[in-house]
Amino acid sequence: MTKKMGDNEIFASCSFASLGLDPTLCEQLRDRMGFEVPTLVQAQAIPVTLSGRHVLVNAATGTGKTIAYLAPIIHHLQNYDPRIERSDGTFALVLVPTRELCMQVYEILQKLLHRFHWIVPGYIMGGENRSKEKARLRKGCGNDVNRYLMLSDMELFPGISILVATPGRLLDHLKNTSSFLHTNMRWIIFDEADRILELGFGKEIEEILNLLGSRQNESIGKENEVSKFSEFKRQNLLLSATLNEKVNHLAKISLDNPVMIGLDDKKMQPNLSIRHFGSLGSDMDDQSEHPGTLTSCSNGDYNVPAQLVQKYVKVSCGSRLVVLLSILKNLLEREASPKIVVFFSTCDAVNFHYSLLSEFQWALNSEVTAEMKQMFVSCRTFRLHGNMEQEDRRTTFQGFKAEKSALLLCTDIAARGLDFPKVRYIIQYDSPGEATEYVHRVGRTARLGERGDSFLFLQPVEMDYLQDLQKHGVTLIEYPLLKVLDSFPLRGQKQYMKKVVSLEMHPWVLSLQKALESFISAEKMKKLAKDAFCSWIRAYTAHRGELKRIFMVKKLHLGHVARSFGLKEQPSLVGKSFQMQTKKRKRDQKQKGLSKRRRVTSKT
Numbered sequence: 001m002t003k004k005m006g007d008n009e010i011f012a013s014c015s016f017a018s019l020g021l022d023p024t025l026c027e028q029l030r031d032r033m034g035f036e037v038p039t040l041v042q043a044q045a046i047p048v049t050l051s052g053r054h055v056l057v058n059a060a061t062g063t064g065k066t067i068a069y070l071a072p073i074i075h076h077l078q079n080y081d082p083r084i085e086r087s088d089g090t091f092a093l094v095l096v097p098t099r100e101l102c103m104q105v106y107e108i109l110q111k112l113l114h115r116f117h118w119i120v121p122g123y124i125m126g127g128e129n130r131s132k133e134k135a136r137l138r139k140g141c142g143n144d145v146n147r148y149l150m151l152s153d154m155e156l157f158p159g160i161s162i163l164v165a166t167p168g169r170l171l172d173h174l175k176n177t178s179s180f181l182h183t184n185m186r187w188i189i190f191d192e193a194d195r196i197l198e199l200g201f202g203k204e205i206e207e208i209l210n211l212l213g214s215r216q217n218e219s220i221g222k223e224n225e226v227s228k229f230s231e232f233k234r235q236n237l238l239l240s241a242t243l244n245e246k247v248n249h250l251a252k253i254s255l256d257n258p259v260m261i262g263l264d265d266k267k268m269q270p271n272l273s274i275r276h277f278g279s280l281g282s283d284m285d286d287q288s289e290h291p292g293t294l295t296s297c298s299n300g301d302y303n304v305p306a307q308l309v310q311k312y313v314k315v316s317c318g319s320r321l322v323v324l325l326s327i328l329k330n331l332l333e334r335e336a337s338p339k340i341v342v343f344f345s346t347c348d349a350v351n352f353h354y355s356l357l358s359e360f361q362w363a364l365n366s367e368v369t370a371e372m373k374q375m376f377v378s379c380r381t382f383r384l385h386g387n388m389e390q391e392d393r394r395t396t397f398q399g400f401k402a403e404k405s406a407l408l409l410c411t412d413i414a415a416r417g418l419d420f421p422k423v424r425y426i427i428q429y430d431s432p433g434e435a436t437e438y439v440h441r442v443g444r445t446a447r448l449g450e451r452g453d454s455f456l457f458l459q460p461v462e463m464d465y466l467q468d469l470q471k472h473g474v475t476l477i478e479y480p481l482l483k484v485l486d487s488f489p490l491r492g493q494k495q496y497m498k499k500v501v502s503l504e505m506h507p508w509v510l511s512l513q514k515a516l517e518s519f520i521s522a523e524k525m526k527k528l529a530k531d532a533f534c535s536w537i538r539a540y541t542a543h544r545g546e547l548k549r550i551f552m553v554k555k556l557h558l559g560h561v562a563r564s565f566g567l568k569e570q571p572s573l574v575g576k577s578f579q580m581q582t583k584k585r586k587r588d589q590k591q592k593g594l595s596k597r598r599r600v601t602s603k604t
């Protein structure tokens with residue numbers, strides 16, 4: 001592994017065994033996962049979690065939080081004497097915000113439990129076709145049917161020991177699947193807690209905690225539910241790379257006198273365990289009522305990997321597309337096999353750029369025949385967003401993970417917790433909005449001490465966003481855009497003789513924009529571009545609070561926005577279709593009475 005940071009800034013100078021973990025489990029960590037020594041976070045969290053205390057972990061992205069909670073649980077479960085059985089039901093519940101994260105944690109569990117065949121992992125998540133899954137499990141295709149189960153199959157195969165779940169589908173089963181046995185539930189883990197709450201799952205989480213009798217005031221198993229495991233105390237763990245009011249509230253209602261890991265004294269006020277039983281669904285803005293509050297993120301530092309190089313790309317609206325393609329080309333040609341993730345604000349924008357990058361062919365000399373053109377970017381391109389079929393999401397997730405060099409175009413659905421190995425560059429083509437989101441997006445690179453660079457696209461009118469990030473201790477340097485554009489040869493010339501000062505008048509920009517507009521004028525691409533344009537404006541309008549001041553839709557020149565989608569049409573034409581779409585959306589929303597959560601998820 002190439003590392004920029006010293007290993008002692010990432011890894012602890014002790015062994016997994018010295019933390020008190022079972023020797024067979026340590027072997028699994030080494031042989032199956034390739035982990036020789038614990039990371040610093042693991043070295044801090046594992047002994048505390050083994051001791052049975054409630055824990056709140058706030059550590060930078062990519063520091064190994066998953067093993068920090070899974071290893072102690074497996075240690076205890078494999079140690080139970082007599083061994084746990086199927087009929088004992090579920091012992092541990094890992095709640096995660098997205099389906100991809102659900103699969104990721106489940107896959108790690110599969111590896112770790114290889115030698116502990118009596119501990120059964122399972123997962124449930126929205127979007128799965130239940131009958132198809134049942135059939136697949138019955139036939140035993142893919143997985144070992146006896147060990148790896150989904151809760152939708154609980155009627156057929158009760159007894160998942162460690163369950164990974166997204167909140168919505170879990171609640172459904174808690175209410176409706178009578179054979180879901182949870183009287184022995186000992187651990188509840190909230191992974192990426194802030195994202196679970198941001199997605200509007202606060203009410204579901206409260207209901208889950210109530211149904212499982214695991215709110216802070218009920219943290220010891222109910223007296224009348226005596227089982228052979230009732231001597232064990234409930235233990236809840238909460239993990240998050242960023243903190244906010246809602247996470248603080250969840251901590252207060254679910255954690256009993258927790259040990260804080262990764263939190264310095266500045267970031268919290270004393271006595272987190274003060275009981276407050278408000279609602280996670282409501283906005284927690286009245287701090288005075290909550291004395292045990294973690295200080296708000298607005299003044300705090302965010303945990304960004306120290307070795308990450310963060311740059312911003314200052315580019316006027318009309319040249320955005322050309323600059324994106326140019327930077328991608330530059331990165332892909334400069335390095336042997338880079339993996340790049342590009343974030344967009346909407347599903348339609350992902351679809352448009354995906355088709356463009358997968359199909360756009362190009363030649364330096366515009367006179368050449370179609371056969372002589374080459375792909376503008378020559379690497380495998382993937383896309384990931386919330387409007388895709390579950391099966392396609394799964395294929396993308398696995399595919400991009402496996403590739404050595406590839407491009408992933410995605411919405412924020414991929415911003416949290418996903419661990420794609422060897423991602424070298426993150427491009428935030430559309431701005432992330434909240435600074436929290438910025439941190440999570442860049443956290444997909446520079447994981448565990450590896451190198452990583454990030455690029456944030458900003459228009460000249462949006463430069464105040466840098467100050468917003470600065471408030472959170474995040475500092476970016478300017479990307480030398482003109483220098484990079486100058487390095488592209490044009491019509492056979494290696495360098496331009498004349499020094500170009502303006503980006504818009506740069507011969508490379510003009511030439512590429514012309515080629516793009518011609519390509520996008522084809523019917524299929526044009527339709528994708530128009531949809532992307534409309535949804536992009538909607539997302540831009542949806543910036544909240546303080547950010548509205550920076551990302552002002554009225555400062556946008558619609559013609560320039562259209563140009564950034566390779567559209568030649570008059571802005572008024574496109575603007576009209578946008579207005580019609582906005583009206584239609586408002587009408588639909590009124591009719592359906594869409595919840596806050598659905599508004600958030602539809603964006604991703």
Ligand SMILES: Nc1ncnc2c1ncn2[C@@H]1O[C@H](COP(=O)(O)OP(=O)(O)OP(=O)(O)O)[C@@H](O)[C@H]1O
Binds near residue numbers: 061447
């Ligand atoms: N002890 C270890 N030794 C080597 N690699 C490790 C170790 N622990 C974890 N890793 C690897 O480090 C990477 C990051 O781990 P993980 O996904 O758990 O981080 P995280 O802190 O949960 O990140 P995020 O906040 O983005 O969710 C993974 O690729 C994982 O396999």
